[in-house]
Amino acid sequence: MTDIQRFSTADPGFKAQLERLLAWESIADDQVQATVTEIIREIRAHGDAALLDYTARFDRWTPVSAAALEIPRPRLQRAWESIADEQRAALKLAAERIRAYAEHQKTNGWRYREPDGTLLGQQVTPLDRVGLYVPGGRAAYPSSVLMNAIPAKVAGVPELIMVVPTPDGELNDLVLAAAFIAGVDRAFAIGGAQAIAALAYGTQTIPPVDKIVGPGNIYVAAAKRAVFGRVGIDMVAGPSEILVICDGQTDPDWIAMDLFSQAEHDEDAQAILVSWDERFLDRVAASIDRLLPGMERAPIIARALTRRGALILACDLDDAIAVANLIAPEHLELSLADPESVVGRIRHAGAIFMGRHTPEAFGDYCAGPNHVLPTSRTARFSSPLGVYDFQKRSSILQVSPQAAAVLAKTASILARGEGLTAHARSAEYRGNGSS
Amino acid sequence: MTDIQRFSTADPGFKAQLERLLAWESIADDQVQATVTEIIREIRAHGDAALLDYTARFDRWTPVSAAALEIPRPRLQRAWESIADEQRAALKLAAERIRAYAEHQKTNGWRYREPDGTLLGQQVTPLDRVGLYVPGGRAAYPSSVLMNAIPAKVAGVPELIMVVPTPDGELNDLVLAAAFIAGVDRAFAIGGAQAIAALAYGTQTIPPVDKIVGPGNIYVAAAKRAVFGRVGIDMVAGPSEILVICDGQTDPDWIAMDLFSQAEHDEDAQAILVSWDERFLDRVAASIDRLLPGMERAPIIARALTRRGALILACDLDDAIAVANLIAPEHLELSLADPESVVGRIRHAGAIFMGRHTPEAFGDYCAGPNHVLPTSRTARFSSPLGVYDFQKRSSILQVSPQAAAVLAKTASILARGEGLTAHARSAEYRGNGSS
Numbered sequence: 090m091t092d093i094q095r096f097s098t099a100d101p102g103f104k105a106q107l108e109r110l111l112a113w114e115s116i117a118d119d120q121v122q123a124t125v126t127e128i129i130r131e132i133r134a135h136g137d138a139a140l141l142d143y144t145a146r147f148d149r150w151t152p153v154s155a156a157a158l159e160i161p162r163p164r165l166q167r168a169w170e171s172i173a174d175e176q177r178a179a180l181k182l183a184a185e186r187i188r189a190y191a192e193h194q195k196t197n198g199w200r201y202r203e204p205d206g207t208l209l210g211q212q213v214t215p216l217d218r219v220g221l222y223v224p225g226g227r228a229a230y231p232s233s234v235l236m237n238a239i240p241a242k243v244a245g246v247p248e249l250i251m252v253v254p255t256p257d258g259e260l261n262d263l264v265l266a267a268a269f270i271a272g273v274d275r276a277f278a279i280g281g282a283q284a285i286a287a288l289a290y291g292t293q294t295i296p297p298v299d300k301i302v303g304p305g306n307i308y309v310a311a312a313k314r315a316v317f318g319r320v321g322i323d324m325v326a327g328p329s330e331i332l333v334i335c336d337g338q339t340d341p342d343w344i345a346m347d348l349f350s351q352a353e354h355d356e357d358a359q360a361i362l363v364s365w366d367e368r369f370l371d372r373v374a375a376s377i378d379r380l381l382p383g384m385e386r387a388p389i390i391a392r393a394l395t396r397r398g399a400l401i402l403a404c405d406l407d408d409a410i411a412v413a414n415l416i417a418p419e420h421l422e423l424s425l426a427d428p429e430s431v432v433g434r435i436r437h438a439g440a441i442f443m444g445r446h447t448p449e450a451f452g453d454y455c456a457g458p459n460h461v462l463p464t465s466r467t468a469r470f471s472s473p474l475g476v477y478d479f480q481k482r483s484s485i486l487q488v489s490p491q492a493a494a495v496l497a498k499t500a501s502i503l504a505r506g507e508g509l510t511a512h513a514r515s516a517e518y519r520g521n522g523s524s
Numbered sequence: 525m526t527d528i529q530r531f532s533t534a535d536p537g538f539k540a541q542l543e544r545l546l547a548w549e550s551i552a553d554d555q556v557q558a559t560v561t562e563i564i565r566e567i568r569a570h571g572d573a574a575l576l577d578y579t580a581r582f583d584r585w586t587p588v589s590a591a592a593l594e595i596p597r598p599r600l601q602r603a604w605e606s607i608a609d610e611q612r613a614a615l616k617l618a619a620e621r622i623r624a625y626a627e628h629q630k631t632n633g634w635r636y637r638e639p640d641g642t643l644l645g646q647q648v649t650p651l652d653r654v655g656l657y658v659p660g661g662r663a664a665y666p667s668s669v670l671m672n673a674i675p676a677k678v679a680g681v682p683e684l685i686m687v688v689p690t691p692d693g694e695l696n697d698l699v700l701a702a703a704f705i706a707g708v709d710r711a712f713a714i715g716g717a718q719a720i721a722a723l724a725y726g727t728q729t730i731p732p733v734d735k736i737v738g739p740g741n742i743y744v745a746a747a748k749r750a751v752f753g754r755v756g757i758d759m760v761a762g763p764s765e766i767l768v769i770c771d772g773q774t775d776p777d778w779i780a781m782d783l784f785s786q787a788e789h790d791e792d793a794q795a796i797l798v799s800w801d802e803r804f805l806d807r808v809a810a811s812i813d814r815l816l817p818g819m820e821r822a823p824i825i826a827r828a829l830t831r832r833g834a835l836i837l838a839c840d841l842d843d844a845i846a847v848a849n850l851i852a853p854e855h856l857e858l859s860l861a862d863p864e865s866v867v868g869r870i871r872h873a874g875a876i877f878m879g880r881h882t883p884e885a886f887g888d889y890c891a892g893p894n895h896v897l898p899t900s901r902t903a904r905f906s907s908p909l910g911v912y913d914f915q916k917r918s919s920i921l922q923v924s925p926q927a928a929a930v931l932a933k934t935a936s937i938l939a940r941g942e943g944l945t946a947h948a949r950s951a952e953y954r955g956n957g958s959s
Contacts, residue, residue: 178937182934201628216904231938232942346949346950350949385945432647433647437918442922446922448954450939451928453935456921458920462919468916469756482907483870483876484876484893486891486893487882493882493886499614499889499890503614507665512885514781514784515883518778
């Protein structure tokens with residue numbers, strides 16, 4: 090028996106129970122912080138020399154030179170050619186679908202001209218150079234390479250630099266193959282906080298980038314936070330979560346497996362099912378008990394479900410939607426007959442998987458939408474990783490001499506109200522009809 | 525004579541000189557950090573009681589109750605009615621223009637259906653509740669209220685909460701009037717790190733928000749950084765900057781005043797002029813010397829220009845554009861006969877002011893585009909504050925039973941390549957043709 094918790098929204102203590110279940114604060118460990126601060130200082134001061142030192146120390150291999158840190162593009166191609174045919178086909182299809190979806194996200198500039206000739210608008214440009222962090226060793230996820238790299242290339246980023254640690258000098262061919270098909274421009278065999286510092290500040294060998302994206306361990310996350318401002322970063326992700334809303338008509342084994350697919354990530358992962366069909370919750374609980382022993386990652390799944398999982402009985406569909414909007418989940422499955430009638434009422438969710446045939450796993454790999462999504466209730470104010478994260482906007486304005494007279498007066502009054510008289514005079518000069 | 529520095533891009537040491545000129549790192553003061561951590565802890569633990577304590581201590585007034593912290597909407601209206609007619613007209617025109625521009629930024633969702641029936645898309649929703657920090661006392665800027673509040677309301681944020689400290693209990697009518705016309709829903713007379721903590725975590729009186737925007741002092745900035753993740757925040761701004769590119773044909777007094785309008789903000793503000801006309805640089809230097817003594821904020825302007833200002837001689841227009849793209853300025857004036865032929869080559873800038881009749885001051889107050897812009901070279905990777913900062917996206921996907929067979933195979937291969945077999949099985953269930 091799995092000890093997954095059962096709640097009911099009708100319980101007087103429900104909100105407090107739910108808050109406890111969702112509670113998550115990433116702990117900023119002083120020791121981690123101090124180590125990262127030291128690594129960044131060393132990389133800034135000594136560049137390649139420090140990078141080689143850390144690589145020898147943390148990744149246990151000694152590059153012959155800094156130049157040897159680069160994984161040349163032909164090596165990526167060789168990896169692409171070396172993997173199994175079915176893997177190559179799967180990566181190719183996934184890349185195509187991710188690219189097709191991303192193309193829809195591309196933002197264009199716009200302009201409009203007012204009757205008096207004033208031009209206003211917004212210019213959109215890609216970032217010049219982006220760094221993509223890819224974890225090495227066990228947690229090497231080729232899907233993550235596709236999801237982070239493709240939107241950047243669709244945005245038009247001319248130079249995408251991947252860094253991936255190679256513990257004991259070992260390269261992961263699936264990751265390199267994914268980098269090849271995703272269009273990564275250069276790759277370096279470095280990792281940890283030292284790779285983040287090198288990307289942020291540059292070394293003799295590593296070119297400095299404008300933004301760093303991609304997941305990493307606690308040192309990588311702390312380093313990203315530390316260099317934020319110098320460069321842009323994507324969000325620092327918490328544990329992954331799924332919320333399934335089901336009307337009770339989906340095969341309970343399917344729903345149990347959807348919960349497992351989240352729980353197998355790690356022991357902090359969160360998998361929650363909400364239904365107004367109490368019998369269905371019983372059936373899913375039975376499926377969980379029956380299927381769990383056969384799972385490769387059963388101990389992780391069991392621990393995640395016990396600690397952070399829940400089966401929640403709602404009063405009805407409306408009540409279930411209210412729970413979803415309260416949780417603001419990273420992944421939301423609407424396993425319903427008519428998800429279309431519900432989706433417009435979802436106010437906060439990273440990605441919404443509609444219908445019985447759309448498990449989260451499709452979104453994780455190949456449906457098209459990005460799998461980098463806001464966690465820990467941050468969907469209340471943030472969005473999936475997308476092409477827009479690799480574009481930026483500049484406001485455009487050109488005031489006509491005619492319009493300048495009107496705006497000069499307004500700007501002058503407001504500037505003087507704030508005691509900023511140079512602003513006022515700069516405006517007034519343009520309002521005097523001369524040029 | 526002002527001691528503004530003169531550089532030439534042809535100097536062998538130019539790049540190093542420029543880097544030194546631009547260098548800016550916000551110093552994380554341990555004492556500030558410790559104070560802010562303590563304040564946040566107190567507000568989380570004691571809510572309103574702590575908020576009242578801090579208000580009495582830092583703002584030197586004692587509200588009769590927590591409810592007395594609220595500035596009721598009729599009070600905002602009274603402020604609106606009490607200010608001078610020309611100020612009301614100026615705020616109204618500015619608000620209308622800011623709103624009209626913001627309307628163009630509104631993002632809509634989109635969807636597309638693939639031939640096999642699979643639906644993909646993006647749903648766009650406003651944030652539920654946003655907090656707007658407005659500094660009190662001297663640096664009370666009504667324009668900042670308009671610039672932060674209007675995009676949020678255009679985005680459709682239902683509840684916009686303003687906080688503004690009232691040192692010694694004193695309210696600023698211009699700020700309240702701006703809040704009135706901008707559509708602020710509720711206002712509270714609180715400030716400092718305690719206001720940020722109250723907005724992030726909520727108290728009995730202050731409702732918790734999803735995102736906090738607006739400028740503030742070093743305690744406010746540190747508090748925003750600390751609560752980031754719990755809520756969204758806008759960027760933490762550095763000193764303001766302007767870069768003017770001029771062909772030498774604009775009145776040098778105008779350009780001098782544009783530089784002053786930046787420099788008068790504070791001693792860290794940065795004002796730089798680039799031209800390929802050396803005689804023009806001399807004339808602007810002469811204008812600076814002649815106009816400076818008459819300026820209300822002459823000491824601040826002089827100090828800012830001496831410390832962080834520069835007149836740069838470029839080889840030609842192309843060279844000047846290269847300097848702009850290196851600096852990635854917050855404000856860029858293209859004071860040129862044909863700015864249109866140049867604007868498309870600007871890769872990084874917060875806002876681009878085109879032509880001789882478009883001083884930055886217009887953009888600061890009333891042209892329409894936002895005056896909250898990326899500083900300290902962050903225009904390389906970030907954008908002006910806009911409606912998009914108050915909207916978020918959710919990915920939408922509904923895979924047809926037909927398509928599920930293909931995606932199941934692809935997802936399964938990739939998931940197994942990553943060792944995630946629950947993902948694989950969850951996908952495979954949907955690929956078996958059953959439902």
